Amino acid sequence: MRNLVIKQARLGIQNLLPSLISVLLACVVTTFILLLGGYSPVAAFTNLFAGAFGNPYRLSETFVKAIPIAVIALGTSVAFRAQLWNIGGNSQYTVGAIVAVAVNIYLDLPPLLLFLLSFLAALLAGLLFGSLLGLMKAKLNANEVITTLMFDYIVAFLLSWLVYGPMMDPEGGGFPQTALIPDAVMFHKLLAGTRLHTGLFVALVLVILLYLFWKTPQGLTINMVGHSKSVAKASGINVSKTIVFTMALSAAFAALAGWIDALGIHGRLQDNLPGTLGSVAIVVALLGRLHPIGIAFSAIFFSALMVGGNTMQRFAGIPFSLVTIIQGLVIIFVICGSVFEIAHSRKQGGSHDA
Amino acid sequence: MGEAILQMKGISKFFGDMAANDNVNFSLEKGTVHGLLGENGAGKTTLMNVLFGLLKPDGGTIFIEGNPVTIHSPAQAMELGIGMVHQHFMLVPTMTVTENVMLGLHLPKFPLLNPSLVKQRINELSQQFALDVDPDALISQLSVGQQQRVEIITALYHETTILILDEPTAVLTPDEAKELFVILRTLKAHGTSVVLISHKLEEIIAIADEVTVLRNGELVGFTKIDKEVTRKEDLSAMMVGREVSFDFKKQKGTSMHEVLSVRELCVNNERGVQALDHMTFTVRRGEILAIAGVDGNGQKELCEVLTGLRQPGSGAITLNGNDITQASPKQINELNVAYVPEDRQKSGLIMDWDISKNLVLKNFRKKPFTKGLFLSKKEMDEAAEQAVEAFKIKTDQVSTLVKNLSGGNQQKVILARELATDPDLLIVSHPTRGLDIGAMEYVRSILIAKRNAGVGVLLVSADLEEIFQTADRILVIYNGRVMGIVNPDVGIQKVGQMMAGITTGEAHA
Numbered sequence: 128m129r130n131l132v133i134k135q136a137r138l139g140i141q142n143l144l145p146s147l148i149s150v151l152l153a154c155v156v157t158t159f160i161l162l163l164g165g166y167s168p169v170a171a172f173t174n175l176f177a178g179a180f181g182n183p184y185r186l187s188e189t190f191v192k193a194i195p196i197a198v199i200a201l202g203t204s205v206a207f208r209a210q211l212w213n214i215g216g217n218s219q220y221t222v223g224a225i226v227a228v229a230v231n232i233y234l235d236l237p238p239l240l241l242f243l244l245s246f247l248a249a250l251l252a253g254l255l256f257g258s259l260l261g262l263m264k265a266k267l268n269a270n271e272v273i274t275t276l277m278f279d280y281i282v283a284f285l286l287s288w289l290v291y292g293p294m295m296d297p298e299g300g301g302f303p304q305t306a307l308i309p310d311a312v313m314f315h316k317l318l319a320g321t322r323l324h325t326g327l328f329v330a331l332v333l334v335i336l337l338y339l340f341w342k343t344p345q346g347l348t349i350n351m352v353g354h355s356k357s358v359a360k361a362s363g364i365n366v367s368k369t370i371v372f373t374m375a376l377s378a379a380f381a382a383l384a385g386w387i388d389a390l391g392i393h394g395r396l397q398d399n400l401p402g403t404l405g406s407v408a409i410v411v412a413l414l415g416r417l418h419p420i421g422i423a424f425s426a427i428f429f430s431a432l433m434v435g436g437n438t439m440q441r442f443a444g445i446p447f448s449l450v451t452i453i454q455g456l457v458i459i460f461v462i463c464g465s466v467f468e469i470a471h472s473r474k475q476g477g478s479h480d481a
Numbered sequence: 482m483g484e485a486i487l488q489m490k491g492i493s494k495f496f497g498d499m500a501a502n503d504n505v506n507f508s509l510e511k512g513t514v515h516g517l518l519g520e521n522g523a524g525k526t527t528l529m530n531v532l533f534g535l536l537k538p539d540g541g542t543i544f545i546e547g548n549p550v551t552i553h554s555p556a557q558a559m560e561l562g563i564g565m566v567h568q569h570f571m572l573v574p575t576m577t578v579t580e581n582v583m584l585g586l587h588l589p590k591f592p593l594l595n596p597s598l599v600k601q602r603i604n605e606l607s608q609q610f611a612l613d614v615d616p617d618a619l620i621s622q623l624s625v626g627q628q629q630r631v632e633i634i635t636a637l638y639h640e641t642t643i644l645i646l647d648e649p650t651a652v653l654t655p656d657e658a659k660e661l662f663v664i665l666r667t668l669k670a671h672g673t674s675v676v677l678i679s680h681k682l683e684e685i686i687a688i689a690d691e692v693t694v695l696r697n698g699e700l701v702g703f704t705k706i707d708k709e710v711t712r713k714e715d716l717s718a719m720m721v722g723r724e725v726s727f728d729f730k731k732q733k734g735t736s737m738h739e740v741l742s743v744r745e746l747c748v749n750n751e752r753g754v755q756a757l758d759h760m761t762f763t764v765r766r767g768e769i770l771a772i773a774g775v776d777g778n779g780q781k782e783l784c785e786v787l788t789g790l791r792q793p794g795s796g797a798i799t800l801n802g803n804d805i806t807q808a809s810p811k812q813i814n815e816l817n818v819a820y821v822p823e824d825r826q827k828s829g830l831i832m833d834w835d836i837s838k839n840l841v842l843k844n845f846r847k848k849p850f851t852k853g854l855f856l857s858k859k860e861m862d863e864a865a866e867q868a869v870e871a872f873k874i875k876t877d878q879v880s881t882l883v884k885n886l887s888g889g890n891q892q893k894v895i896l897a898r899e900l901a902t903d904p905d906l907l908i909v910s911h912p913t914r915g916l917d918i919g920a921m922e923y924v925r926s927i928l929i930a931k932r933n934a935g936v937g938v939l940l941v942s943a944d945l946e947e948i949f950q951t952a953d954r955i956l957v958i959y960n961g962r963v964m965g966i967v968n969p970d971v972g973i974q975k976v977g978q979m980m981a982g983i984t985t986g987e988a989h990a
């Protein structure tokens with residue numbers, strides 16, 4: 128038994144190490160790029176760090192941004208564990224936000240009821256949207272990379288159409304945005320003068336819930352389908368159903384991220400609401416090694432990069448595109464890392480006879 | 482003879498703190514076939530992987546023709562004249578023989594190989610050693626035996642003086658095995674030395690000149706083989722440390738209650754060709770019905786249909802009175818059917834998971850493995866400890882990943898899972914393939930015990946010895962058709978003929 132415990136602990140570090148190395152390598156390469164560009168790496172990194180964590184306001188902004196990234200990434204990780212490449216975090220986030228805002232601006236109910244109802248509506252919308260994607264995969268064998276990508280466009284245009292058309296705020300002077308959600312429904316601010324809101328706790332609860340979910344039989348089933356569909360099938364698992372369920376769950380997380388942001392910071396719909404959240408979430412999920420706790424930390428890391436990057440640009444005169452470069456490098460190293468790992472495990476186990 | 486082409490001295494290899502090889506000495510003489518024996522997990526594959534540069538030894542030296550060498554990679558091993566055929570073929574089915582040989586050569590990318598030269602060499606080798614391989618054929622069109630010869634060609638491609646074959650006959654039919662031995666004798670005559678890993682002792686006696694026996698990673702024996710004198714029992718005693726007996730006690734009298742009934746079953750394979758042709762048979766409670774046949778005569782499709790993994794074309798299947806013709810694997814599972822599939826790596830095990838989890842693939846949702854909402858790791862591990870104990874799965878902990886187990890021990894994990902429950906119907910496909918003789922005895926005794934306890938057993942096997950030791954009735958399958966259902970007392974020869982498609986009238990039981 129002691130043996131088992133040690134092995135587990137070791138496994139934990141083993142799992143962490145590749146991500147840390149990826150980040151480190153990305154920083155090293157960035158240093159070289161900075162030197163080549165004639166910038167001071169020290170100034171860049173101190174500004175980046177100070178920009179993300181330097182004072183309570185910046186710190187709060189880092190967390191504000193980390194919330195949707197983490198929650199979408201949780202969803203991404205669910206799908207990835209089943210080897211379903213759901214890359215449509217943006218559209219699923221947007222659907223959640225649209226539904227949340229619609230419930231709040233069109234229904235005339237007490238705030239608490241609106242809050243709960245919009246939560247349920249966003250959750251349901253996410254589940255349904257995900258089920259649709261899952262059904263297309265399971266029944267029609269439509270490649271989920273393509274379908275989720277295409278839906279990103281469809282939903283983005285839908286959002287545009289809504290804010291320029293039917294959902295446009297009639298008293299908003301023609302701005303492409305909806306009316307505001309009643310203040311009483313919105314998440315409370317955690318710190319005066321910042322945008323940090325109680326939605327942070329919702330995100331934390333979701334991290335914990337997903338952590339626990341992986342310890343349930345249904346969680347194991349998803350992992351099993353991810354490892355081998357044929358073994359899962361032979362073991363009496365309904366693979367199609369699992370695919371639909373996995374996509375539903377995955378999209379539900381992103382939709383809830385939309386709900387949290389709608390009620391936490393935006394308060395209304397605007398064009399291009401999600402920005403690059405969906406793609407950042409993919410990297411965050413991978414860097415977090417598809418583990419809920421890992422995702423929480425890597426979300427904070429990426430959010431810090433983005434928030435700190437702004438400061439760096441303003442105070443050290445180093446272009447924000449550096450942040451994009453670091454992001455890109457992290458992606459490259461994460462991917463190289465997994466390829467290396469696969470090759471390594473082949474060498475260890477794959478050539479093993481029988 | 483007399484001159485050692487290869488010597489491995491004091492080889493040690495540790496995985497964690499377990500010694501897979503512990504100070505092993507191995508010496509191979511020029512132009513001989515050297516049998517490497519040992520129980521599952523004894524360290525045979527490990528020793529050969531060290532020699533082939535796939536594993537780095539933790540100690541010891543390798544000498545080739547007296548010169549010490551360090552082998553870092555298969556490419557280097559091949560340069561030194563060493564070739565290896567792994568038990569699991571590493572061929573790409575959609576590519577031609579020539580392309581696969583090129584892939585298997587572990588060559589650097591540059592300079593580029595000239596396919597026509599490779600083709601020429603294939604033809605040359607093919608002729609020299611009577612391998613009979615068409616360089617332009619697609620792998621997918623070849624039989625298992627032919628595929629193996631492609632692997633052998635790859636292994637022989639460079640001026641190979643040492644050929645390693647890891648359990649080459651496990652997947653071959655008896656005839657294919659005979660052909661392989663002809664090839665080995667030709668190689669021997671050309672001065673090539675062969676290391677042959679096998680669990681089939683009669684084969685070793687028939688072809689090997691010398692044997693080395695490993696147990697628990699240690700060298701426990703070396704002997705020269707004299708076909709006239711050496712007995713199977715001597716070798717198995719060296720391997721297992723005791724005499725192994727295949728005298729099973731069967732209780733008399735099978736019941737007439739039918740567990741499984743198959744009527745006029747027709748099935749197509751994935752290429753749309755008819756794989757099963759109007760098959761009709763029954764399995765009764767407390768009997769072992771063996772399906773005897775050369776591999777590829779519909780056995781795989783039969784197992785898949787019976788377990789819900791494949792849709793039948795026509796016909797009817799009933800299990801204890803329930804129509805399961807269209808049932809899903811899940812439904813069939815719930816009707817108490819256990820299944821040991823033929824391809825353990827593709828349909829039996831999740832190689833990246835540990836032993837504990839692989840043992841509960843089918844029932845992790847049930848108590849005690851799920852308590853309330855959550856899985857109980859403790860219960861899984863405890864059950865796994867017991868299974869490891871009962872089936873003598875060689876590992877130091879139940880959290881070992883299945884991919885790190887030896888081949889035979891992987892097979893034991895599946896058997897432990899499927900035999901743990903008390904099924905109504907047990908379908909086993911080649912259950913002892915790759916198992917050592919002790920494990921083989923154990924598995925067969927379990928099949929008999931299950932039968933005695935009233936389980937209906939459907940045993941698919943190509944091993945006639947296994948069939949005659951265990952079966953109550955034998956169904957011979959040929960080209961997807963029932964050639965006949967006979968009692969074991971018709972004799973091996975008769976069944977062998979039927980397997981080859983030769984009918985001689987009568988034969989029914």
Ligand SMILES: Nc1ncnc2c1ncn2[C@@H]1O[C@H](COP(=O)(O)OP(=O)(O)OP(=O)(O)O)[C@@H](O)[C@H]1O
Nearest residue numbers: 496501521522523524525526527885886887888889
């Ligand atoms: N990559 C690995 N990691 C950890 N343990 C390993 C690894 N490869 C082999 N082992 C262990 O080393 C021991 C020897 O394995 P090996 O494959 O050499 O056995 P074998 O004699 O070939 O058995 P079999 O007849 O079943 O093929 C086994 O207990 C196995 O679990």
Ligand SMILES: [Mg+2]
Nearest residue numbers: 480481526888
């Ligand atoms: Mg082996």
